[in-house]
């Protein structure tokens with residue numbers, strides 16, 4: 001979340017105010033809170049993050065592309081793992097290798 005005053009991306013968490021995360025801009029020292037995004041958008045981002053993760057993009061990579069912290073991505077994936085138990089990465093890698101071998105053979 002960019003600073004509304006100077007547009008800087010450098011901020012630090014500075015407590016919770018009225019149920020909202022409060023941030024402190026590291027560049028201009030401005031305090032600001034973030035309005036919760038709608039559930040529809042976050043659900044969409046959530047789904048996309050899981051998809052990207054299953055494609056082998058790491059937490060940090062997913063976070064960079066979707067502009068969310070990799071800690072958030074990690075928590076989402078962890079939660080999703082408990083709820084849906086996604087295909088383990090080793091199996092995905094195995095399937096990729098099999099596909100690659102088939103391509104070589106034919």
Ligand SMILES: [Zn+2]
Nearest residue numbers: 003006025028
């Ligand atoms: Zn600022």
